[in-house]
Amino acid sequence: xxxxxxxxxxxxxxxxxxxxxxxxxxxxxxxxxxxxxxxxxxxxxxxxxxxxxxxxxxxxxxxxxxxxxxxxxxxxxxxxxxxxxxxxxxxxxxxxxxxxxxxxxxxxxxxxxxxxxxxxxxxxxxxxxxxxxxxxxxxxxxxxxxxxxxxxxxxxxxxxxxxxxxxxxxxxxxxxxxxxxxxxxxxxxxxxxxxxxxxxxxxxxxxxxxxxxxxxxxxxxxxxxxxxxxxxxxxxxxxxxxxxxxxxxxxxxxxxxxxxxxxxxxxxxxxxxxxxxxxxxxxxxxxxxxxxxxxxxxxxxxxxxxxxxxxxxxxxxxxxxxxxxxxxxxxxxxxxxxxxxxxxxxxxxxxxxxxxxxxxxxxxxxxxxxxxxxxxxxxxxxxxxxxxxx
Ligand SMILES: Cc1cc2nc3c(=O)[nH]c(=O)nc-3n(C[C@H](O)[C@H](O)[C@H](O)COP(=O)(O)OP(=O)(O)OC[C@H]3O[C@@H](n4cnc5c(N)ncnc54)[C@H](O)[C@@H]3O)c2cc1C
Numbered sequence: 001x002x003x004x005x006x007x008x009x010x011x012x013x014x015x016x017x018x019x020x021x022x023x024x025x026x027x028x029x030x031x032x033x034x035x036x037x038x039x040x041x042x043x044x045x046x047x048x049x050x051x052x053x054x055x056x057x058x059x060x061x062x063x064x065x066x067x068x069x070x071x072x073x074x075x076x077x078x079x080x081x082x083x084x085x086x087x088x089x090x091x092x093x094x095x096x097x098x099x100x101x102x103x104x105x106x107x108x109x110x111x112x113x114x115x116x117x118x119x120x121x122x123x124x125x126x127x128x129x130x131x132x133x134x135x136x137x138x139x140x141x142x143x144x145x146x147x148x149x150x151x152x153x154x155x156x157x158x159x160x161x162x163x164x165x166x167x168x169x170x171x172x173x174x175x176x177x178x179x180x181x182x183x184x185x186x187x188x189x190x191x192x193x194x195x196x197x198x199x200x201x202x203x204x205x206x207x208x209x210x211x212x213x214x215x216x217x218x219x220x221x222x223x224x225x226x227x228x229x230x231x232x233x234x235x236x237x238x239x240x241x242x243x244x245x246x247x248x249x250x251x252x253x254x255x256x257x258x259x260x261x262x263x264x265x266x267x268x269x270x271x272x273x274x275x276x277x278x279x280x281x282x283x284x285x286x287x288x289x290x291x292x293x294x295x296x297x298x299x300x301x302x303x304x305x306x307x308x309x310x311x312x313x314x315x316x317x318x319x320x321x322x323x324x325x326x327x328x329x330x331x332x333x334x335x336x337x338x339x340x341x342x343x344x345x346x347x348x349x350x351x352x353x354x355x356x357x358x359x360x361x362x363x364x365x366x367x368x369x370x371x372x373x374x375x376x377x378x379x380x381x382x383x384x385x386x387x388x389x390x
Contacts, residue, residue, distance in 0.1 A: 007070035010057045014077040017054045018084040025083055026351055035206035037086060039123075039169055042209055045087035046120045055120050056089040056098075063118075065102060068244060068306035072251045076299075079255025082207045082354055089120045090252065092208065093165050096245030097124045097174055101187075104229045104237050113172050113187050122171030123209065125190070128238065131162045131214065139371045141176075141183075141235065146217060148177035148184055155179075155186060155227065157220040160198075163365070166210035168197055175217070176234050183234025187226045194220035205361040206354065243319035244309060246366035250302050250326040253355075253362055254295070257333045260355045261291045264337035267344065278340070287336040294329040301325045317379055320372035327363045334359045 003011070022045060030041040049055040058066045058074050066074060075095075078084040085091035094117055101114040116122055130136020130145055136159075137144040146159025157177045167173065173188040173195070188195075196218065200211040229237055265288055268279040278284045305322035309315045334356040338345035346353050363369055 003073045004067075004070055007066060007073045010054075010066075010070075011073045011077045013052070014054045014057050014074055014084075014088060015080060017049065017052045018078060018080045018087070021048055021052065022081045022084050022087045026081060031206070032209075032211075034200060034202055034211040036209050036211055037083060037207075039209060041083075042086045045083060046089060049087045049089065050120065054088050056118050058090060058095075059098065059102075059118050063102075065099070068247065068309040069303060071248065072302050072306045075248055075251035076255040076258070076302075079252030080259045082256060082351055082358065084255070085252050086207075086209065089118075090248070092245065092249060092252075093126045094124050095248050096241050097126055097172070099244050100174065100237060100241040101228075103240055104185075105187075108225070109187055109228065117172065123166050123169060124172040124174065125164050125167040125170040125210075126241075127161045127164050127167070127173055127175040127217075129161060129163045131160055134160055136160065137176075139368060141238065144176065144178050144183060146175075146177040148179050148186070148222075150179075150224070151221070153224050154221040155184070155224060157186065157194075157217050157222060159217050160215065161217065162214040163212040164215060165208050165212050167195075167213040167215055168200055168210040170210065174228065175220070175222075176238070177217075178234075179231055181232030183238075184231050185228040185234045185237055186222045187228055188220065188222055192220060194218050203361065205358045207358055239314055239316065242366065243305075243315040246319050246323045247302060247305055247309065247315075249362060249366055250298070250322060250330075253330050253359055254298050254302060254326065256351070256355045256358065257291075257298075257330045257337075258295060260334055260337040260350075260352045261288070261295060263350050263352055264288065264291075264340040264345075267341045271342075284340055287340055291333045291336055294333050298326045298329045317376065320367065320376055323367060324369050324372045327359065328369060330359045331363060 028041055030038045032038055058071045075090050078088040078090045098117050105114055117124055129138055134145055148155045148157045170190045173190050175186045175188050177184055196216045198214045200213045203212055268284050269277055271278050301322045305315060305318045308318045337352045338356050
């Protein structure tokens with residue numbers, strides 16, 4: 001798909017910034033005990049992005065959002081380093097939260113909660129998943145156990161959540177809970193003493209600041225005007241957020257895999273074994289060739305789905321297809337990059353080993369591969385029945 005002139009101009013500026021300014025920070029030791037970049041490091045990078053005019057590059061100065069096809073081009077460039085999305089303020093969960101607030105928030109909520117996020121002042125978190133041991137929401141969000149009820153002018157929320165990316169250190173939370181009317185979403189100032197972080201587990205990935213917290217919500221009181229949209233519409237709003245958010249993960253991680261492939265290609269051309277460069281051994285050359293094919297297929301799948309979202313469609317089916325195709329292709333690419341680089345591939349000398357770990361987690365969040373396939377199979381069944389008069 002062709003890219004507009006404005007997206008090309010923004011994307012080129014972002015690419016130069018990420019390659020020249022951000023990538024040298026990949027060896028910066030400022031990481032927390034979960035190996036995630038610290039807020040001090042991120043704030044320093046954001047300052048540089050602001051100065052370079054590439055902070056929140058997918059949202060324009062008049063508040064409008066690039067189209068999804070344009071966003072795909074720009075976010076892929078921010079992803080060229082695992083630190084790039086953090087520097088440019090296009091990282092999850094902030095990017096998805098900004099999108100949701102931009103589409104569902106009232107003018108007052110946008111002014112209070114969206115503006116600081118777009119300006120890169122503070123992080124946000126999205127509270128949906130609940131611990132498996134409680135029988136709460138996971139792959140099946142309808143199992144949500146966190147409750148909310150109205151008490152005078154406030155909603156009172158109780159429950160437990162887990163895998164809440166960035167909850168530790170976030171300034172804003174979007175919390176999902178169930179009322180009599182159905183699911184609701186609330187905007188919450190953080191930290192709040194009623195939200196107690198139980199622990200932040202060590203996880204395979206390490207790109208997202210604050211890690212993925214397990215927490216208890218104990219009689220959290222939220223003013224009624226901080227409900228996002230209408231009571232009972234929470235799952236519908238989650239759908240508004242989910243398709244673009246899962247596609248933007250594809251965009252950023254495609255950028256990371258493009259870079260990993262470049263690093264593996266460089267290694268295979270310089271390193272020799274058995275009297276010739278590795279790339280001249282068919283086994284290695286074929287791995288890199290397969291990477292090229294998978295990278296192009298991932299790019300095309302993202303562009304296709306982005307084009308569907310740009311028509312105003314929720315793109316539920318298309319984003320499920322794209323998420324599966326892209327995350328599985330990127331997993332193959334990251335694995336081959338590690339393999340091509342031998343022992344060096346599993347060290348932290350390059351970002352290749354981190355990209356491998358990140359993509360492994362990506363096959364689970366924003367819908368595990370099997371859940372997307374299962375919902376696609378249900379659609380195939382529905383369509384078959386409709387076509388056969390059942
Ligand atoms: C790194 C990371 C970050 C995350 N960040 C957030 C966040 O910020 N906010 C948030 O709310 N959540 C977040 N999550 C949670 C994520 O959305 C859930 O992990 C995901 O929805 C799966 O839920 P679960 O872990 O409870 O798995 P389960 O529901 O227990 O499912 C386990 C496995 O069962 C299989 N399965 C389930 N249903 C089906 C089916 N219908 N057909 C076939 N197989 C099936 C799948 O293979 C699945 O992987 C994050 C998760 C990770 C790993």
